[in-house]
Amino acid sequence: MQHIFSTNLASALYTDMYQISMAHSHFNYNRQNEQVSFDYFFRKQPYSGGFTIFSGLGELMALLQEFKFEIQDIDWLYKHNFNDGFLEYLRDFSFNGTVHSMREGEIVFPQEPIVRVEGNIVEAQLVETVLLNYLNFQSLVATKAARIKLVARGAALSEFGLRRAQGIGSMFASRAALTGGFTSTSNVLAASIYGVPAVGTMAHAYIQSYDDELEAFRSFAKVNPEGCVLLVDTYDTLKSGVPNAITVGKEMEKEGHKLMGIRLDSGDLAYLSKQARQMLDAAGLNYVKIVASNQLDELIIKSLFEQGAPIDIFGVGTNLATGKPDAALDGVYKLSMADGEPRLKLSENIKKTTLPGLKQVYRYHDDAGNFVADAIALEGDAIPDFMFHPYEPEKSMSLEGYKATPLLQPVMKDGKPTAASPSVLEVADYATERLGKLTEEYKRFENPHIYKVGVSKPLYDLRATLRSKYKKDSL
Incomplete structure (x- = not known):
């Protein structure tokens, strides 16, 4: 077969x-x-x-x-x-x-x-x-990525969609996410092909495989001291996960390393990130980043920042890699x-x-270089100085005074x-x-x-x- x-x-x-x-x-x-x-x-x-x-x-x-x-x-x-x-x-x-x-x-x-x-x-x-x-x-996924970047306020963005993408379309989803402004991916093959960082933290299963969460964190940090991010929501984020991460972070300092971050993957991300930030800062770990994941999109990220969530890195998967909710252009x-x-x-x-x-398609710019309008003309014709709405003839627009650039090459x-x-x-x-x-x-x-x-x-x-x-x- x-x-x-x-x-x-x-x-x-x-x-x-x-x-x-x-x-x-x-x-x-x-x-x-x-x-x-x-x-x-x-x-x-x-x-x-x-x-x-x-x-x-x-x-x-x-x-x-x-x-x-x-x-x-x-x-x-x-x-x-x-x-x-x-x-x-x-x-x-x-x-x-x-x-x-x-x-x-x-x-x-x-x-x-x-x-x-x-x-x-x-x-x-x-x-x-x-x-x-x-x-x-x-184009669908790249546009989704760009919309997310618009509201991310400079936070790092990583594409996490491989496991939920439509089969091998995941490779194109990773590429398109990078086109739209993401800077890393969890998809190792895509990272190797496109020359970007491959990133990842740990799964709940890793922590569950140990009898004790603190032991799991210690074992992972010992083998992966560079770029170590600990997942803190397996049992109780604020009573167990973050305190144990702080303990490991302080131990790493004594070994000459630094804990890179903690990841929140469930619950009220705005509330939990605020509480976690306070706890980390109080422990002298103000350099530790907060990573958020779990069904994120541009609307949720926009809302998180409006609530004052101190999140530094977003891992966006399903909604990005599938172009949700549209699914197709x-x-x-x-x-x-x-x-x-x-x-x-x-x-x-x-x-x-x-x-x-x-x-040919001409794009018109104002004096500041901003886009004003696009005009479609027959190839070989003069650059239009006037255009009509494609379907509503009563609507038209003068293009005089704007600079035009042909887009099709x-x-x-x-x-x-x-x-x-x-x-x-x-x-x-x-x-x-x-x-x-x-x-x-x-x-x-x-x-x-x-x-x-x-x-x-x-x-x-x-x-x-x-x-x-x-x-x-x-x-």
């Missing part, structure tokens, strides 16, 4: 079956060389927030360079009614398309193209599923050009009618990257820098301002023309 870790996850089988079925049809009608363009975008901000952190591009670029059908993949497809000519075509398949993208770590907003894929109709279609798989999940991948002609998906709901043609040409991908920590620094240019009203959790994203007049008119054409043709 084959298992997931004996499987090449760069295989082009890492897709939905209908992608291969459509490719089969295109090939049999000799359309495999027809050139197309697809846009990746999303329609709704996660967490009812005001921004999203774009994450996952580096991993996607690495995968696209290896995305192909291995011999065993072709053998498997032979069992599924695909003809010999098509399967021979797939033997030599590789992604040779061109990709334009916003920079990873960019602050992004609904409706605007974040990634554009150009290539033949087979390769551009086959990469859809994996692109959505990589970008939607990592609604990113989509839609055809915008085919055979040299702009295309759109028509819908009775104007919000689901796509934007046709090859496009080539990151892959003919299947090869145009430059080396930045490290995860470089992406995180960029995300922090860009989030700093988004003013506070967009970052609050309750009723955030809606960032203005509009379309240029030529793009607006092109969509209207195509809508009229397709509606007429459908009568």
